[in-house]
Amino acid sequence: MTLESPVQIAFLAAGGVAHESARLVPNASDLPALILVPLIVGVFLVPLLGLLRRRLAYVTTLLILATYAALALTGLRTVLDGSAIHYRMAGWTPPLGIELALDPLSAFVMVTIAVIGLLVTIYAGAAVRRETPEREVAFFALMVVMLLGLSGMVMTADLFNLYVFFEVSSLSGYALMAVGHRKAVVSAYRYLLLGTIGASFYLLGVGFLYVLTGSLNMADVAARLGDLAGNPALSVSLVFMVLGLGLKMALFPLHIWLPDAYTYASSTSTAIIAPVMTKVSAYVLIRMLYFVYGADWSLSELGVGPVVAWLAMGGVVWGSVMALAQQDAKRMLAYSSVAQVGYIGLGLATGHPLALTGAILHILNHAMMKSTLFLVTGSVELSGGSRRLGDWKGLGRRMPLTFVGFTLAALAMVGIPPTSGFFSKWYLALGLADSGQWALLVLLILSGLLTAGYFFRVLERVYAREPREGAVQPAGEATAAMNLPVIALGAGTLLLGLFNAWFVGRVIAQALPAGLNLPGVS
């Protein structure tokens, strides 16, 4: 086959051509590969253009992520009828070849990554120059690599390919985490050690599955597992997977790397890593439990469900209590992340369609809320303020716009209707009630009070108190480029709450695995 046009060469770069009949113009069936193309191009383009002129790195990243977001949204719209697009890399048929699969669930998570990535980039354009001067190009390049790794994890239908993307995103994540406070290198190193254990456990799980089935394609493995139920090796592989992914998604008590890593990393790094990294690991766990192993066997028969559910609940309570005790805004948010990931773990472990809906909805919700909150702490710090919550008194008047975003996100965290945070917990509660898990339900409601405790404590200081004598105060409102993403994400949580019924019926209901259907939605 000869290469005739730049389009074709670009396609080859993405491993895209070599279909039996190589098409010059890509169409909807190429979407799984097409969505990744801007990121792959960006990985090279951002550092190269950044060498030319530093500011170009930011502009290129912005353009690339905008293209990526547009393609991801197109992808989501294409598969919303519940269909899936399967793409064979370089034309090799699975199970031998690597398959990319865009189904409603992966498209949904992809859109979450793209939207957060794009909005944080807008913010980063103003913030990174001041937070990590001279290192902008590296920052943007690493961010694109990380987003590529995460998107690859979401898109791939091959177990080993997933591991590779897993490490691509992790390695760039460690580097991003090491930027910031002086202590960040130590916390990033600890994160690297534990993250590598997590990824290696995942790889061991894949190894057991490969030994059992001789296949690495998710659908193919799932089909071959039918006769293997009860095989101890299968249980071992599942345990390794849950441990490995639990480490990466900071499932209690495997969350120990998270508070330090989030506290010391620069605010922009945290604002991009905290919302998406743990969520994508949660997505992979959903993929494994529901689509590869099958929920009936893994959650109920083997008993992984109750264990993960109670650990997740432990994380919710522990994270909330620890958040209540913090005086540093970023550390409080980091512990709150442990708690919020607990909600996702709880939802995916219950195995009830309503609870799983809550978990999937919470992936997007928490990504938006946590990204807003971390961006606000960054805004406060970059405008000359401090991260100490004691110094936040009266900030609501000094930075009114910034704190509109913060307030919306905090209300969503607490779960005040009509913000979106209310609905994900509502679905969780409905699912728990419907499956008769009363103890967990009571704890879920009580944990809401704890969340209210640590966020209202902040809101009260910000709005109802006068600044303390000698407190470190920001000079004034953050710049427009920093406020835009904050307000947009805050408004997003409100809009998602208002149009929640439409969103869940239209998007999340399609993303549920076959066999799990929401009552009232076909």
Next chain:
Amino acid sequence: MEWLHLLVRHWAYALTVLLILIGLHGMLLKRNLLKKLIGMNIFQGAIILFFIVHAYKDGASVPIWSKALGEHAERYMNPVPHGLMLTAIVVSVATTGVALALLSLIHKRYGTLEEDELLTALRADREEV
């Protein structure tokens, strides 16, 4: 005595388990950050061995088609795990690279890689918060 029989027959797997344990021990219990990294390398190496041991067959040939062996798949080694592990080795090298870069930064900033001394230095480091 059945377990002993099993151990002798599958000694290679037992070795990988041992290596995994040594690696994890190094990563979690050693007090020196560089030794933790060495533990990580042993741990990753053990997983690579696990895949390779699985691909091994007694009396089989390298996975290159030859006339003498014909198209009998069972007479060739399984090439897939080897291919996978080549990638895993690359990943492991890259991880080591990032870890070493972080270690050199830690050493530059705090002058030590011993965890106890590092903890003292971290506590004394009151920059910002």
